[in-house]
Amino acid sequence: MFDYSAFSFADKEELYAKAKKFWNPGKVDFWRGEGIDLVIDRREGYYLYDIEGRRLIDLHINGGTFNFGHSHPELVETLKLALDHFDIGNHWFPSAARTAFAEEFLKTAPGMDYCVFGAGGAEAVELAIKSARYATQKRRIVSIIKGYHGHSGLSVATGDDRFSKIFLADRPEEFAQVPYKDLDALEAELKKGDVAAFILETIPATYGFPMPTAEYLQGCASLCRKYDVMYIADEVQTGLMRTGHMWGWQAYGIQPDIFVSAKGISGGIYPISVACMTDRCAAWQKEDGAAHITTAGGSELGCVVGLKVLEMLQRPEIVANVHAVAQFFADGLGEIQAQNSDIFGGIRQKGVILGLEFEHPEGAVYASKALYEHGVWAIFSSLDKRVLQFKPGVVLDAPLCQEILDRFSAAMPTLRKKLASAPKH
Amino acid sequence: MSGSDTTPRMLTPDVAAARAGQMLNTARWAADSFAKMDNETVRMVVKAMSEAGFAKAKDYAEWAVRETGYGRVAHKIMKNEGCSRGIFEKYGDLDFVAPRISHEAKTVELARPAGVVFALTPVTNPVATVYFKALLAVMTRNAIVISPHPGAKEVCADAVRTLAVAAQSAGAPAGLIQVVEEPTIPLIDHFMTSDDVDLIVATGGPAVVKAAYRSGNPAIGVGSGNAPVLVDDTCDLRKAAKYIVDSKGFDNSILCTNESTILAFESVADQLLQQLKNARAHVCKPQEVEALRKLLFTDSGFNVDMIGKDASLIAEAAGFRAPGAEILVAPVELIQPEETLVREKLCPVLAFGRVDDINQGIAAARSVMRKSGKGHSAVIHSTDERRILSYANAVPALRIVVNVGCSLGASGFETHLGPSMTIGTGFAGGSSVGANLKPENFINMARIAYNKSDAEPFGVFEGLARDTVAAPLPAIHTFPSTAPSAPQAGGEMRAELRQLIQEELKAILTA
Ligand SMILES: Cc1ncc(COP(=O)(O)O)c(C=O)c1O
Numbered sequence: 023m024f025d026y027s028a029f030s031f032a033d034k035e036e037l038y039a040k041a042k043k044f045w046n047p048g049k050v051d052f053w054r055g056e057g058i059d060l061v062i063d064r065r066e067g068y069y070l071y072d073i074e075g076r077r078l079i080d081l082h083i084n085g086g087t088f089n090f091g092h093s094h095p096e097l098v099e100t101l102k103l104a105l106d107h108f109d110i111g112n113h114w115f116p117s118a119a120r121t122a123f124a125e126e127f128l129k130t131a132p133g134m135d136y137c138v139f140g141a142g143g144a145e146a147v148e149l150a151i152k153s154a155r156y157a158t159q160k161r162r163i164v165s166i167i168k169g170y171h172g173h174s175g176l177s178v179a180t181g182d183d184r185f186s187k188i189f190l191a192d193r194p195e196e197f198a199q200v201p202y203k204d205l206d207a208l209e210a211e212l213k214k215g216d217v218a219a220f221i222l223e224t225i226p227a228t229y230g231f232p233m234p235t236a237e238y239l240q241g242c243a244s245l246c247r248k249y250d251v252m253y254i255a256d257e258v259q260t261g262l263m264r265t266g267h268m269w270g271w272q273a274y275g276i277q278p279d280i281f282v283s284a285k286g287i288s289g290g291i292y293p294i295s296v297a298c299m300t301d302r303c304a305a306w307q308k309e310d311g312a313a314h315i316t317t318a319g320g321s322e323l324g325c326v327v328g329l330k331v332l333e334m335l336q337r338p339e340i341v342a343n344v345h346a347v348a349q350f351f352a353d354g355l356g357e358i359q360a361q362n363s364d365i366f367g368g369i370r371q372k373g374v375i376l377g378l379e380f381e382h383p384e385g386a387v388y389a390s391k392a393l394y395e396h397g398v399w400a401i402f403s404s405l406d407k408r409v410l411q412f413k414p415g416v417v418l419d420a421p422l423c424q425e426i427l428d429r430f431s432a433a434m435p436t437l438r439k440k441l442a443s444a445p446k447h
Numbered sequence: 448m449s450g451s452d453t454t455p456r457m458l459t460p461d462v463a464a465a466r467a468g469q470m471l472n473t474a475r476w477a478a479d480s481f482a483k484m485d486n487e488t489v490r491m492v493v494k495a496m497s498e499a500g501f502a503k504a505k506d507y508a509e510w511a512v513r514e515t516g517y518g519r520v521a522h523k524i525m526k527n528e529g530c531s532r533g534i535f536e537k538y539g540d541l542d543f544v545a546p547r548i549s550h551e552a553k554t555v556e557l558a559r560p561a562g563v564v565f566a567l568t569p570v571t572n573p574v575a576t577v578y579f580k581a582l583l584a585v586m587t588r589n590a591i592v593i594s595p596h597p598g599a600k601e602v603c604a605d606a607v608r609t610l611a612v613a614a615q616s617a618g619a620p621a622g623l624i625q626v627v628e629e630p631t632i633p634l635i636d637h638f639m640t641s642d643d644v645d646l647i648v649a650t651g652g653p654a655v656v657k658a659a660y661r662s663g664n665p666a667i668g669v670g671s672g673n674a675p676v677l678v679d680d681t682c683d684l685r686k687a688a689k690y691i692v693d694s695k696g697f698d699n700s701i702l703c704t705n706e707s708t709i710l711a712f713e714s715v716a717d718q719l720l721q722q723l724k725n726a727r728a729h730v731c732k733p734q735e736v737e738a739l740r741k742l743l744f745t746d747s748g749f750n751v752d753m754i755g756k757d758a759s760l761i762a763e764a765a766g767f768r769a770p771g772a773e774i775l776v777a778p779v780e781l782i783q784p785e786e787t788l789v790r791e792k793l794c795p796v797l798a799f800g801r802v803d804d805i806n807q808g809i810a811a812a813r814s815v816m817r818k819s820g821k822g823h824s825a826v827i828h829s830t831d832e833r834r835i836l837s838y839a840n841a842v843p844a845l846r847i848v849v850n851v852g853c854s855l856g857a858s859g860f861e862t863h864l865g866p867s868m869t870i871g872t873g874f875a876g877g878s879s880v881g882a883n884l885k886p887e888n889f890i891n892m893a894r895i896a897y898n899k900s901d902a903e904p905f906g907v908f909e910g911l912a913r914d915t916v917a918a919p920l921p922a923i924h925t926f927p928s929t930a931p932s933a934p935q936a937g938g939e940m941r942a943e944l945r946q947l948i949q950e951e952l953k954a955i956l957t958a
Contacts, residue, residue, distance in 0.1 A: 095460075096460050096465045099460040100459060100460055103460065106457070106458070107456055108457065326457070330459075334465075339466065339469040339472075339473050339622075340469060342473055342621060343476070346473075346476040350476075417469065417472065419643070420478075420479045424479075
């Protein structure tokens with residue numbers, strides 16, 4: 023009996039049956055099909071507990087949402103104290119919390135002038151695209167093949183067909199895609215003169231974190247300058263110190279016109295997102311400040327939490343910890359990779375963003391499963407299933423990192439067996 | 448803020464405790480990586496720390512006196528030097544890395560650092576204790592977080608930074624030596640009770656020591672001192688008087704090993720008083736003794752304003768003059784704890800009582816230590832080994848120093864006890880250690896032990912390093928491990944390789 027006083031379930035089977043019936047049959051079936059029988063219940067730090075009690079170490083952290091782990095005490099206390107004074111607020115009016123958050127946020131992003139708030143990542147991307155269109159008075163948006171920017175109307179149109187066609191939401195005439203790391207293809211699109219923005223995840227997450235070079239990103243930025251196209255950096259997964267810098271674009275020495283932050287800025291406890299932009303891109307707010315309305319966007323509680331997230335991330339000891347974690351996994355996974363290179367092909371890494379390549383078209387699906395059996399939860403990349411997303415949080419400590427590595431190492435023989443019996447694609 | 452209401456409209460969490468937790472994480476990273484270093488690196492790090500500390504010995508001595516108002520610069524310089532270069536000279540050549548092989552015992556010992564050490568340092572010997580604990584911790588490959596007494600936090604924070612910079616430039620990981628810049632009771636409590644601390648080394652008042660032991664973490668705490676000094680009729684009184692005055696005057700008595708009460712044999716008491724005067728002690732008249740008693744002991748205990756002050760200033764504060772005196776000697780009738788002057792006095796005031804013989808001397812020494820000072824130090828000036836032995840056997844001290852000043856004798860600088868700023872007071876003194884703190888206190892030993900039987904021969908460990916098993920060679924190495932490879936790059940070759948690998952795997956599995 024899982025009793026939550028307001029609701030209860032007799033057992034996991036009942037929960038699954040009802041989840042299928044009332045919620046989302048596809049997701050329920052998919053995970054069970056994969057042998058991942060996880061219903062997340064209690065959570066604490068980097069631990070997740072299944073409803074039946076099994077503990078998992080969270081290396082998925084929902085793309086940086088749980089950068090500080092789950093229910094980080096300082097963040098939780100911040101939110102609790104904020105609730106004594108604030109609620110989501112009224113989006114129409116100037117607000118102390120929103121103003122303070124915008125001001126602090128901008129201090130982390132030299133070159134930017136305004137914060138426009140939303141509630142989720144897709145909404146912030148939406149805002150970014152709208153703002154770029156207003157600024158340039160052009161319509162077309164260019165993104166990369168296998169890019170991922172969320173699922174709202176405009177953001178989903180930038181992404182993979184899988185997510186747009188099903189809803190008839192693909193808009194080929196307004197949205198073009200070019201191959202990643204192909205500056206010529208990008209230029210060919212931009213040249214057409216009708217492009218408002220080029221949007222790019224600084225390191226494409228759902229594609230499995232193929233690492234850009236600084237030259238590539240700088241090349242993109244300068245092509246945008248050349249054709250007066252707004253460069254939108256999607257920092258939803260690469261921001262917030264995950265690259266070892268506050269923002270990924272800073273790690274690569276580029277200056278976008280707009281960048282987007284979500285997930286981790288909420289501390290995983292109160293949704294908020296930000297489209298941070300130059301004066302030029304934010305100019306619509308002078309013409310009509312209410313041209314974009316969002317009741318839950320920029321909620322005051324989210325602002326207070328976001329402020330705390332930024333403050334914590336800038337503490338020298340946390341920055342040092344990010345580097346320690348990054349170095350630890352670079353060394354430790356490097357060793358394991360060398361010992362298991364028949365199945366574990368390579369490591370992509372920038373800071374605490376890692377993509378691990380496995381030697382099978384769906385290698386990461388099997389790796390995810392093997393790790394799951396060994397008490398670690400890390401998810402494959404939806405758009406390149408060879409690559410496992412391996413995303414340690416910024417305040418992981420040394421003993422837990424060692425435990426992750428030991429578990430990872432122990433999972434390798436299991437993975438080898440799974441791959442040997444996997445169907446060849 | 449509107450009007451006069453100054454309370455914030457919204458509250459935010461206390462950041463200090465959260466940051467404390469992260470300091471311990473940082474320390475853990477540093478301890479883990481430092482534990483893997485070889486002896487030569489460790490030695491170079493310790494040497495660099497000791498040299499950096501030595502170079503700043505004078506600056507910090509002056510700063511400490513300025514910040515705390517306690518003690519004497521010249522003596523603090525000596526302590527700072529003794530606890531930097533002195534400690535390196537004493538212990539620098541010890542190897543806590545190499546396996547220790549014993550053929551007789553058929554064992555191999557591997558030093559296992561504690562890990563993260565949390566150290567409390569006192570206001571009385573601020574910098575010397577910082578140096579001492581940091582050097583010992585690092586010498587044994589531990590990380591250390593130092594929480595200085597708030598009264599000396601600035602000089603200590605600077606001293607820690609000096610050591611940390613030196614250590615890092617000699618190859619130590621960042622964060623190996625850290626300081627709590629703003630120590631507060633809740634913050635110290637947070638550290639002490641944290642699961643991420645492996646060992647607490649507490650020096651301070653009894654409250655601090657008890658708190659350390661109550662914390663639930665392994666702890667080395669040391670209690671307070673109150674050393675009796677027995678002077679019999681077989682010693683050289685002139686030398687004894689000189690030792691006593693120099694020791695009691697040393698840094699104005701703020702080492703916990705300073706002398707508390709002289710117990711002089713009646714037959715030599717007057718001569719001893721004369722010799723003390725010759726050695727620049729001021730021997731107080733009865734009304735001066737009364738004034739001192741009133742000045743030094745208030746209802747709430749010892750008057751902390753007098754800690755480590757010059758003798759002449761204390762005399763002035765008590766209403767009499769003792770210009771140029773190194774120490775004040777206060778003759779008392781009663782040698783029992785109810786006579787406050789025989790209690791611990793961290794200032795150059797020395798009680799003076801008379802005893803008829805060794806038996807009375809022992810009883811008096813026990814009386815002096817009844818209220819405080821158990822497990823700490825005692826002194827005897829004598830050449831009669833029987834008396835020395837029975838005195839040592841009967842007083843509740845764990846170091847009984849002979850014909851030497853107690854300040855630097857019991858703390859091991861002028862004896863062979865091992866120079867220490869941390870004096871183990873043993874079970875009687877509420878501590879787990881009874882000797883002067885040494886590097887060994889910061890490690891455990893892992894022991895490889897073979898079957899005693901001759902049927903199982905002992906292995907040959909000579910020439911092997913700690914971690915000698917080489918990493919297995921990669922089976923089939925396909926990609927450089929750190930190459931940030933893009934999936935489209937070399938796609939064809941990789942497909943080919945994968946094919947090869949899969950065939951190989953299949954071959955292995957069907958074999
Ligand atoms: C890079 C990137 N951009 C945007 C989004 C969309 O964010 P949200 O799910 O909050 O709408 C995501 C979500 O996974 C993302 O990874």
